[in-house]
Amino acid sequence: MANTGDCCAIIMAAGSGSRMTDLTNQCPKALLPVGRFPMIWYPIRSLEKAGFSDIVIITRKSWEKQMHSILSDKSVPILARLEIVSIPDSEDLGTADSLRRVAPKVKTTALVVSCDLISDCDLTDFMSVHRKHNSSITVMLSQLPTSIVAETLVPGFKSKQKNAASEKISIGFESNNEDHILFWRSQIDMDSEYLSLSKRFLDRFPCTRIQSKWTDCHVYMINKFVIEYLINRSDINSLQGELLPQVVKKQMSTLVKDKSHEEADMTTTEEADMTSADADNKPEKRKDLIDYVAGCEFDLTREANFLSLTSSNFGASPDSPQKDLIRCYAYRQTAGFCVRANTIAAYFEACKQIPRLMLQFLDNKSKGTMPPVPESTSIKPKSQVGADCLLGENVEIGEKVSIKKSVIGRHCKIDDKVKITNSIIMDHVTILESSNISNCIICDSAKIGDKCELNSCIVGQKQSISTMSKHANEALSSVTQMMEVALE
Incomplete structure (x- = not known):
């Protein structure tokens, strides 16, 4: 020191x-x-x-x-x-x-x-x-x-x-x-x-x-x-x-x-x-x-x-x-x-690099109390969470879910058959059944409907994405939409 x-x-x-x-x-x-x-x-x-x-x-x-x-x-x-x-x-x-x-x-x-x-x-x-x-x-x-x-x-x-x-x-x-x-x-x-x-x-x-x-x-x-x-x-x-x-x-x-x-x-x-x-x-x-x-x-x-x-x-x-x-x-x-x-x-x-770096920042006392998957997080059978992922507390993960190279925040609910790859999911996010999230940032309290396809998108805070929506390379936010209307 x-x-x-x-x-x-x-x-x-x-x-x-x-x-x-x-x-x-x-x-x-x-x-x-x-x-x-x-x-x-x-x-x-x-x-x-x-x-x-x-x-x-x-x-x-x-x-x-x-x-x-x-x-x-x-x-x-x-x-x-x-x-x-x-x-x-x-x-x-x-x-x-x-x-x-x-x-x-x-x-x-x-x-x-x-x-x-x-x-x-x-x-x-x-x-x-x-x-x-x-x-x-x-x-x-x-x-x-x-x-x-x-x-x-x-x-x-x-x-x-x-x-x-x-x-x-x-x-x-x-x-x-x-x-x-x-x-x-x-x-x-x-x-x-x-x-x-x-x-x-x-x-x-x-x-x-x-x-x-x-x-x-x-x-x-x-x-x-x-x-x-x-x-x-x-x-x-x-x-x-x-x-x-x-x-x-x-x-x-x-x-x-x-x-x-x-x-x-x-x-x-x-x-x-x-x-x-x-x-x-x-x-x-x-x-x-x-x-x-x-x-x-x-x-x-x-x-x-x-x-x-x-x-x-x-x-x-x-x-x-x-x-x-x-x-x-x-x-x-x-x-x-x-x-x-x-x-x-x-x-x-x-965010993507933090799962492998986290232990370098924690003090000795905290290292033993912060496993990659907290005890409060529930994962149903046949779901896969990669070793390169980091999950927050009180996360609910349904059946046949696949999560790779991603960080999931606290109090999130992820329904059955959801696929999340290379993405950042913040706190209190809900992702409904069979949605596919790739290379995205999903902000606090957002809700993704059934069977959505999101690729390289940013979903704003408290934003709702309707069922079966497909988006790529977009910033989906009520604030952004209001700004775009004003510019037009």
Whole structure:
């Protein structure tokens, strides 16, 4: 177990799930079921395994009661103390705005995790990279989600499946230190396929590897001085899209001491923008990020940099310009399982993988009390439930039922001769006799009539599908239908 110290663990759970509205228009993304637990349980469990006993959750005001109710349910095993902080629904706040709301809780560092991260990564390794390099911001990256989700056949409208691709980011790493991030830019923000770097940047880092194979997991360890800077920059709304690129760029800044006055204040000089050909721009008049690090760095630490054999500043004068006061590093997960369930494709894949991964998330006490088929679930003779399936409590399964590669929620009723393959069935769903469900997501309290044929469909919450209906690649929801009529 890691020493979490004064690190504050924060889970971002206020997102609307705009890229999976067929599922989130009636349920917050953070509370969508993944296996037997809500999605947010998985980052909570990852933080618990890393040694955190207190976790702050940021959510919307309208979801606060529902979040309290579900996370306090005894069937959801949680050891840590949870503090839920709500933000107004009327305000369209980004991740950086949300972090400002809880900034007073951060004493030294903040470990920020997205509610949709489902990963078997050991966060203690991630935290070790941050501490090893005394990093200002450390980012968790993975190349696993792209390859896994790309192979997923997505339920719902085919035209919407294009949105299932992971966000593409171009990241530059120092050749001699592959953890050191030198460049960060979302590909949608790049004006062309050509990349322009300043001469000063290339002089300092002549060997830089620009890669676009990594996915940002939205897990950040952020030092206090960066959050103090963020508090005074209300124009920054996003951690990934705005704050992180700025901090990466500010690594080119140096801190200079005015030698004419021994007690003079520190001033800053900004080197050229590493992504701009104009290298002569004057620094902004308002307080810069490096001014905040100057206030947080202890004098003893600065003096030690000039005496340490391992420091690049060894032998230099303490009054000389100091570089590397701002540092950005990455931890890369290259093995195991990691998905950000922020699209229907990623969510669908995560649900299908959970049956084989569940034991990795459970603590020792819970492992013995959660078999793949609970005692409260009844299965009549001649029915087959595959070993790659996961069933919830109080499920009734009739005769000659076949269930393969699927997850069945709690309190579901499945009549005789039903076939379910490669599907996610949420809680309180009823599927009547002889229906065939393949590659589908059936939401809470839906009812499927006799002899229905559903292939690659999403059935909305409380939606009823009439007897002998046949649907393929559709989103069947009263909300969706109303929207389609309005558009026409």
